[in-house]
Amino acid sequence: MTDARTNAGSDPALEDIVADADTGGRQPKDTFGRRALWVLPLCWALYQLWIASPLPFVVGFVWNDTQTRAIHLGFAVLLAFLAFPGHKSAPRDRIPALTWVVALIAAAAASYLWWDYRGVANRTGAPNMTDIVIAGIGLVLLMEAARRSLGIPLMAVALFFLSYVFFGSWSGLPEVVQWKGASFEKAMSHMWLTTEGVFGVALGVSSGFVFLFVLFGALLNQAGAGNYFLQLAFAALGHLRGGPAKAAVIASAATGLISGSSIANVVTTGTFTIPLMKKVGFPATKAGAVEVSSSINGVLTPPVMGAVAFLMTEYVGISYVEVVKTAIVPAAISYVALVYIVHLEALKSGMKGSSRMHPVKFMLGAIFIIAISIVIAGGLLFLTGVVVDTIYGVFGGAAMSVLLALMFVAYLAAVRFAAKGPDLDTSLDSMQNLPPVREIFKTGIHYIMPILLLMYLLMIERKSPGLSAFWSTIAMLFILLTQNPLKAFFRGQGGVVQRFADGISDIAEGMIAGARNMIGLAAAMGVAGIIVGAVTLTGIGQVMAEFVEFLALGLDGLVPFMNIKLLAMLFFVAVISIVLGMGLPTTANYIVVSSLMAGVVVELGAQEGLIVPLVAVHMFVFYFGIMADVTPPVGLASFAAAAISKGDPLKTGFQAFFYSIRTALLPFLFIFNTDLLLIDVGPVQAVFVFIVALIAMLLFAAATMSYFIVPSRFYESIALLVAAFVLFQPGYILNQFAPEFETRPGSELFSMAQAAPDNASLRVRLMGENLNGEVVDARYLLPVGDAGEDGAARLLNGAGIEFRDEDGKIFVDNLSFGGPAEQLGIDWDWELVELDVPADRPPKEIFYLPALLLVLAVFLLQRRRQPKEEALA
Known part of the structure; x- marks a missing residue:
């Protein structure tokens, strides 16, 4: 089977959409240009296979991760200039001489950390003028490569963050978002000459994992x-x-x-x-x-x-x-x-x-x-x-x-x-x-x-x-x-x-197709590194946390029995993901929003008494980034489908968004019910969770489609929605009458840690001041080590945290560098106020029964209205 472009048939509009979005719209007719766009992608694919194989270690010719990332980005920007026309009127049947010059300069700048790695390493912290000039040229040409292959939005977002890096001290900005700003030398060094910016985690995942999976798919x-x-x-x-x-x-x-x-x-x-x-x-x-x-x-x-699966392993710190x-x-x-x-x-x-x-x-x-x-x-x-x-x-x-x-x-x-x-x-x-x-x-x-x-x-x-x-x-x-x-x-x-x-x-054709499919994605990974670098350099992530919390604060307590503050914050994150995703590829969107907002969700959830696993937040961002491919007015997938169906692209997009409401619902559900992500769930319970959640989602679909057995009346759709909600969140109603946890004094910490089973976690409430002098009052899950040791040793081995007892009060005494407790944001001298243990209450699953009875009532009502011939079908 041929690639997607061949499947597109002879429809020029469809071919243009595929080429502009994935492989590049330039098809040179001259022999040199045609061979260049055949040989270069093939060489890129062969290079990626070489560095992934054991052969470099066998022959003793090994480059480090930074050098391999540099070559990877060099290929990507070179092909971005050659394969993607710079504007609508640019020639598609040849590669202009000026484009060749710019493409070669871009490739040289992108691969700078490969061909002068030792020099840059020896000058760490004190870059010379050549370093800074090449970094500046490389940054500009990388954003231009991203503009050509992905459009203006990603470049615009990167420019916005770069502007904040340089002009964050401007007095016209609100005081809450101001920072001291950075010099050109410091910014370029951070973005281009270290692994904190362009050549960071995202590009490492692109060169190490993603290319091979894309190549595997293209060959398949x-x-x-x-x-x-x-x-x-x-x-x-x-x-x-x-x-x-x-x-x-x-x-x-x-x-x-x-x-x-x-x-x-x-x-x-x-x-x-x-x-x-x-x-x-x-x-x-x-x-x-x-x-x-x-x-x-x-x-x-x-x-x-x-x-995104591979990026999550790096950002969340869990296995694939x-x-x-x-x-x-x-x-x-x-x-x-x-x-x-x-x-x-x-x-x-x-x-x-x-x-x-x-x-x-x-x-x-x-x-x-x-x-x-x-x-x-x-x-x-x-x-x-x-x-x-x-x-x-x-x-x-x-x-x-x-x-x-x-x-x-x-x-x-x-x-x-x-x-x-x-x-x-x-x-x-x-x-x-x-x-x-x-x-x-x-x-x-x-x-x-x-x-x-x-x-x-x-x-x-x-x-x-x-x-x-x-x-x-x-x-x-x-x-x-x-x-x-x-x-x-x-x-x-x-x-x-x-x-x-x-x-x-x-x-050869499969390898070339795989490489050309990677051009835009690799460029996106590089530009996403600019944004991540800006976040780490400026600390804007903490500013975003305060801003979101400020927006959500006014809604807190608006509706009884509901955590409106947290819901409002999640909705805000979802909107950011969709808006940015209208112009960014799903992967780049995930990197940007998760870098800015994942920690905010976890932190605010902890302050509200809801412990949200970091992987759940990353999945939340990922799902809403994907929704941007559907959401009008941009949704490129809808335009591609409309080119085939000859339908209206906007109407197609709105209809697709309606069909995808269930996809938008799931992230909110698994934030509040992590069983859906099979977190701390055994095999038997996993099967049960899947069946119940599937029934709930089918009921939700029937309610939104206003059709169950026959067309539904409005109250029947409402009943189905209520039943779906209860099946998804059976503990919600129970929590209104019987709290999920009861508190224990902090002095019981060590005895509870010693008595906990293997691979368990303790739910604790901690209070203290963070580095900004703000008071933190939040709950955390502290994993404990294997049984057989005393409570203090299990906390140290499991969570990387030590406590001290001062007159009956328990304080954080020490944190292991990079340990789970430090990653949760816990700091020294915070007081452990209390512990939460599961309360003795009826199982939440008892609420499945009234929900299913409600569904049965709707079924019987609709059964009466069903035509006999359909009932017998």
Whole structure:
């Protein structure tokens, strides 16, 4: 299967949208320019594979992280100037000489920390004039590269923060946001010559992890996996009521495995799904909106999550597996709910399908299939781990050779199985007359193998994301090289040598596509580093915290029994994410807003008695950043879908936003109910949480669509909303009558810490002054170490904190540098006022019963109004 641009067909408008958003709109006709845009991306991809491989360590030619980031950014800015025209009237069929000059200067400045690393390192803290000049040129040209590849908004945001760096002392600014300002030398040194700015965490993740995952997805797509997953979804769901729309949802989930771009998802699947949705009765606007809503959910789907999964591991300080675990339930709930929304839309429009499967049976079947798929995948990974351990135990040093031989045999068997049938037809017409699911499934089993390899390395072996993606990419290169020659051999056809040559060509095209897809993302990571650098240099994060708290303060206590202050703050963060996301890529938006606001949410939540895990806040920001791809008037995914459907882009965007309300609801829910993120939740409870949350989300979808069994009356929709809220938050009502916690005096700290079970946390209330002289009164969760030690030792080992007892009062005596307690913002000499322990009260789950009875009442009311023929369907 070809890349997204080829899938776009011959529609110039659609091709322009894809090129401008992802790969660059310049297509030189001269030989030199054409070869440059073929060779340079290929060299970038080869370089990324080289630094990810063990080979540099074998040959003793290793660059440090800062140098590899510099080369990575050098390639990105060079290609940004060459591949993206500077303005609308700039030539697209050639690369002007001046552009070449500027591009080479930009690449030289971006890679400065590579070619003069030792000199810069020796001058740390005392940069010379050359350092400062190159830093200034590099910063300007980096922002121009981002403008070309991503548009004006990201550059504008970076300029805003840079202005604050230089002019933050201006007397015209409100006193609360003023700071002393920075000299040009200090700012350039901080932004360009250290790892606090451009060459910081974000660019490190881009060069170390993200490029390889994007490359893996591009190669998988080049091999034909995108079309394979699409046809599987259509064969399984196309015969149902509104089947093409349901297939679009599932296909976008599969495409999310190999793409981190919602726009690429729209084009890859929408080229097929949108025309077929229109054919079965969906209006152009709704057909485009379904595809847009499905495609943004593709970015939510692990393992890639638009590169945010890897950034979270760095910013939150948890493992990649933990990030995937927190993301899986909200993503699955959102997808199943969207399938249900599509089904309700089909019912409201009176659509028919060749299958008359009852909607309840369909949803139960869908949930069952999802559960079985997860169990099978988990079982396969577990069994693979057992087999690998056994082989290592039996064969010792020869185990790797045995494993490679077994993988090769399994691959040969899968390709031989695929060769028994014809290759998949990639035309639009073929979607209307597909073979059975089993016939399609056997044609692409070998595509699933590298995905399982990736999951095995990440989940079972716990390898780093970069190393896991590297070996999975190597497996994809082997598949691209050999799948067609092997099929020809098994079918007894000739031309095997030519098919090997075609495989090499496919490899090159896939690597080039992956590299060109990374241009804008790498530039965005670099510019996001400017913003993060401004935050760390100026301390504006604390200013934002005070500003948000000031805005929310007036609303506190406005509504009884509700934490309006915290809700208002969350709403403010959501609005910032959406507004910035209208012009920033999802990943850059996540970096900016999480750097500014994540700590604010945690801090304000602690002051309000709500302990919000940092990963929950980061997921909140991520979800609302994605919503910006839908939100009018910018939503580029909506414009891409409208180009295919020939519908109105704004109407498509508004309709997609309406379909995506459930996605906007989830972040608020998992802030107040972290069970949805599977935080401190066991396997059995996780299944229960998923089922209950899924039922609640389906009820919410039915209420917002005003359709359950038949069109709902307003009071029925309200009843469904109430039931959904109670299922999502069963403890809310109980908290009004029976407090969740009861207090204990601080003097019981050490005895409670000693008696706590393994991997437990103590909920404590601390008071004291921060560095700004402000009084802090907040609650924190302090993890304790393994059992078997006294309370003081467990607190030190678990939370990195020591306390002292002064006349019965407990004070913070010492903090381990970088420990959990210090990261929570706790300071020396704060007093431990009290401890919170779970209160003895009825289980919150008892409120599920009245909620379900309310749903049953609505069901019975609507059942009376349901036509007999529908009731029998």
